[in-house]
Amino acid sequence: MSRIRSLAAVAASSILVLTLGACAQSQREDTSGGGGTQGGGGGTFTFGAAGAPKVLDPFYATDGETFRVTRQMFEGLVGFKPGTADPAPALATEWKPSDDGLTWTFTLKEGVKFHDGTDFNAEAVCKNFERMYGQTGAGATAAVSQYWTDNFGGFTDGKADSLYKSCTAKDPKTVDIVLNRVTSKFPALLGLSSFAMQSPTAMDQYKANDVKAQGEGFVFSEYATKHPTGTGPLKFESYDQANGTISLARNEEYHGTKAKLSKLIFRIIPDESTRRQELQAGSIQGYDFPNPVDWEALKGEGNKVEVRPAFNVFYLGLNAKANPELKDLKVRQAIQHAINREQIVQTQLPEGAKAATQFIPETVAGYNKSLQVAPYDPEKAKQLLKEAGAEGFTLKFWYPSEVTRPYMPAPQRLYEAMRTDLEAVGIKVQPTTKPWNGGYLDQVDAGQAGAFFLGWTGDYNTADNFIGTFFGDTENRFKTSEYPWGKDLSAALKDADGTVDEAERAKKYEDINAKIMQEYLPAIPISHSPPAIALAKGVEGVTPSPLTDEKFDQVTVSN
Incomplete structure (x- = not known):
């Protein structure tokens, strides 16, 4: 998931700050692969990251650059079966639900230790679930614990x-997790990086x-910036913000197949053309989301361009709170036809x-x-604007910089x-x-943009993960609370998600998708794109992975 939501880390005296600006420069260093053979023989793999991770505690993360590291x-x-969006055993070897679908019993892998x-x-x-559910203060907010609030809802404070x-x-080796209601997304949602298991000792x-x-953002503890502690095949070594370099090393005590790599390095290089250079x-020996116009040239230079299946959606978000004209369905339809x-x-x-x-892929x-x-x-768009009395209105249109997303290269x-198309039907565009x-993310979520670019790469294969995430709560980035149908849509999504019978549930989602597009239109779905990853020869x-969920521990690098 590369993700689309907002967190901000702000400086504090004893807390390491994770900022894009501190990591934006591309620094050359001798990190080419093929040197190390200790144990795994895979050497060092250096990957060009498009941005800095926001925070290294995956529970508080929302962005793809953090999840790529964590x-x-x-x-x-x-976990997920490699190359698919299908759930698979990871730290749990198996699981089964009770007859009512509320209690899930997990059998755990034995002999596993945290780093x-x-x-x-x-x-x-x-202890991990008690930590997640028991968030207080700033932690018990959607701005900080976004994945928990999106997928599990409330905290022990009882506010939701x-x-x-x-x-x-x-x-x-046996644990019961009890739910308050049946949902289509459990247990697949436990494959999300945010719900990974972390060392209770290190967290304490x-x-x-x-x-x-703090200010418009948040500060996190040194655990989230210096001591992330999991069970995986690679473990945290260092984060040199001055050089924009994150280093991971092989976990020699790993419970499964040991990493072939001796070291994995992420170098933060925000500019896509610089990553290619x-x-x-x-x-570097790889980078994500190469510009589509460069694919053939990259392959011609002897590199690999691995294309993932499209499991995403790119959309033009609309927010009637920022642009009141958008409350009229005809105006939203006019934008769609324009x-x-x-x-x-x-x-x-x-x-x-x-x-x-x-808003969901066909699979x-x-x-x-x-x-x-x-x-x-365009002519129909002009007519709709005329009927709505919104000819020549000004659309507050936001788009991001310093980013390349799977759905938005x-x-x-x-x-x-899009500006050219909108201006052609008489809509004035005010860009930000x-x-x-x-x-960008923070202020879009705060409702500053009338129209904005965002998208979503699916976390797992359910309709709820797409449209339930977007519209399940009326206080979303589309501000569906501004519309008379906002509560009806949210209620219908909750009903569909709680439907046990798969065929019945699928039919409900088909009906909801029709209403979203034909009666509601809270945003404009634009496209589904197959993102690529570029690798050296x-x-x-x-x-x-269709989830952009690639693991690098089994990588080998040869010159």
């Missing part, structure tokens, strides 16, 4: 309903829950991209096959294409651009 160090009870030597067992599992009810260690020692609001120079999505797909997105008919149960791409029709070019991790052992 998924190498942490494991959850549930600090703490035993992983049922007690550690429950919680999916999670309790955790019981029945014996060292370094005060993992010590999160404080560094790959050409041999300073945008030439097919042309955008053909000229701005990679081969294999498709214009979106709805997800609940996809409505009867929906078609709304036609590009070149935000500025996409903005320019801010760095992705430097104000001598790199082996990377399995492309």
Whole structure:
């Protein structure tokens, strides 16, 4: 998931700050692979990251650059079968629900230790859930614990309903997790990086829950910045902010197949063209989301361009609170008809991209096959604006800088294409651009933008993970609370998610998708794109994931 939500780390006296600005420069160093053979023989793999991680505690993370690092160090009870969005055993070897679907019994893998030597067992599992559910203060907010609030809901403070009810260690290798209601997303959601198991000892020692609001952002404890402690095949070594370099080392005590790499290095290189140059120079051996126009040239230079299946959606978000004109459905429909999505797909997105008919990919149960791409029709758009009395209104249009996302390879070019389309039907465009991790996400979520670029890469294969995440709560970034149908949509999504019968649940989601597109239109789905990952010629052992969930521990690098 590369994610689309907001956290901000702000300086504090004894707390290491994770900021994009401190890590933005590309520094050359001798980190080419193939040197180390200790134990695994995979050497050093250096990956060019597009941005700095916000925080190294995955529970508080929301962004893809954090998860790219933490998924190498942490494991959850549930994982995903490599190359798919299908749940698979991880720290839990098996699980089964009770007849009512509320109690899930997990059998745990034995002989597992955290990187600090703490035993992983049922007690550690429950301590992790107690920590997540028991957040207080700033931690018990969507701005900090976004994945928990999106997937589990409330905390022990009782301010919101919680999916999670309790955790019981029945014996060292058996744990019961009890839910308050049936949901289609459990236990797949436990495969999310945010719900990885972390060392209770390290979290206590370094005060993992010590999160404080400061200014417009938050500060985190030294656990979240210096001592992330999981069970994975690689473990944290250092984060040199001055050089924008994160180093992980092989976990020699790993419970499974040992890492082939002796070291994994992430170098933070925000500029995509610079990442390509560094790959050409041999300073890095891989980077994510290469510009689609560079794919053939990269392959011509002897590199690999591994294309993932498209499991995402790119959308133009709309917010009637920032632009009151958008409260009128005709205005939203006018924007939809004004945008030439097919042309955008053909000229701005990679081969294999498709214009979106709805907010979920066609491989997800609940996809409505009867929906078609709304036609590009500037004259109809003008007529709708006239009927709404909104001719010549000014749209507050935001787009991000310093970012490349799987669904959005070149935000500025996409903005320019849409601006041209909107201005052609008489809509005035007032642009605002801010760095992705430097104000854009925070201020979009705060409701400053009338229209904005965002998207979503699925976390797991359910409709709820897409449209439930977007519209399940009326106080979302689309501000559906502003519409008379906002509560109805949220209620319908909750009902569908709690439907046990799979066929019945899929039919409910199909009906909801039709209403979203034909009656509600809270945003405009633009496209589904197959993102790629670029690798140097001598790199082996990377399995492309539709979730962008690649693990690097089995990588080998040869010159």
